[in-house]
Amino acid sequence: MPDIEKHTAGIWTTYGAHQLTVRPDLPELARWDWGIADTGPGIESLGDVKGLRVLDLGSGLGRHAARLAGLGAEVTAVDASPTQHERALTRYPNTPGLRFVCADAVAHLQDVAPYDLICSVNGVPYLDPNRLLPALANAIKPGGRLLFSALHTNSTGAGPSTAVTPRPEDLRLPGTAQVHPVHMWVLTPQLWEDLLTGHGLAVEKVSTIDAPQPDNAASYRLYEVRRPQRVPSRPRTSTPPPPHAAVGVGVIISGPDGVLLGHHRRGTWELPGGSVEPGESFAEAAVRELHEEAGLVAEADDTIVLGTLLDRVGDVVRVTVPVLVTRWSGLPRQSEDAIGSWRFWPLDALPQPLFVPSAQCLTAWDPALRIDHAPAGFQAYKAAERA
Secondary structure: OOOOOOOOOHHHHHHHHHHHHHHOOOOOOOOOOOOOOOOOOOOOHOOOOOOOEEEEEOOOHHHHHHHHOOOEEEEEEEEOOOOHHHHHHHHHHOOOEEEEEEOOOOHOOOOOOEEEEEEEEHHHOOOOOOHHHHHHHHOOOEEEEEEEEEEEEEEOOOOOOOOOOOOEEEEOOOOOOOEEEEEOOOEHHHHHHHHHHOOOOOEEEEEEOOOOOOOOOEEEEEEEEEEOOOOOOEOOOOOOOOOOOOEEEEEEEEEEEEOOOOOOEOEEEEEEEOOOOOOOOHHHHHHHHHHHHHHOOHHHHHEEEEEEEEEEEOOEEEEEEEEEOOEEOOOOOOOOOOOOEEEEEEOOOOOOOOHHHHHHHHHHHHOOOOOOOOEEEEOOOOOOHHH
């Protein structure tokens, strides 16, 4: 977590410690609000949550999370402040369908199965969107939704920033004159939409939430966002591959938890794989690349070469060979190399964006997968053929 976010989390820990001492008698939510009490829209924005896996990001005392659990959702409530976490656990020690987690939101998002719905009542602006949104986009199931409220204009009338930079806002300890500065990303709706769409999400609706008091300039925006059903792909770079690297393998490792993918330092998610070296068979290249990149061990006899994919990148004809490995040993090795962060992803919730050749290999293996990529000609081999 960057220092600026650690400082803000520390202020919220101070806030939580104060509330643990004072122990205010806060009632359960009579109605749902997104930042300003007694204003709309309300909980109806979320739709029917029964049976959904839901994340409440920046959950604080946990009242919103408890409300969702009471409606039949399986709710995880995440907050980075230990004292806010303690307050929530004390208030809701045994609520069915409700789980509290004390963690950095980004770390949590990077390590969980994707959610059906993620919501946040003014929690998102406390995190750098360039750090949060890549993890957030992949923590939503394809077709799933994200709803979050964000400060637009503070009570003194200061409006949103036109650049993606944080600014100090005041957090007052309830019942005291103490004011602590916290940093927030208070951005224009256009900036939020550009950031969200840049990470593969679709903004469906933006609602204005104004304070009802005429002497209060505070205003929020509620963003209703959906992750598209289909998973996009893109190249790592606009530079065509050099001719000597135009023949490669994509290694498909499929297990009970999904398919193995790693995160490339240039931002794409991809299969293990790489160039075929002189004298290697496709199966041998797949086994070597699997071990070099992910640390898994397999034998060439335990592979199935699925066929060849042909596409064109600039003036280069690229040949990619998808190879399915049917048996392997070991655990994926995390590293600081070009590709790291290896993990298994469910087939109905693949991360985005996929590297184009990896996307092509996956749809050659399973044409039912909802993946978009550049067209490629696929010549399938016989199912039993091994190289």
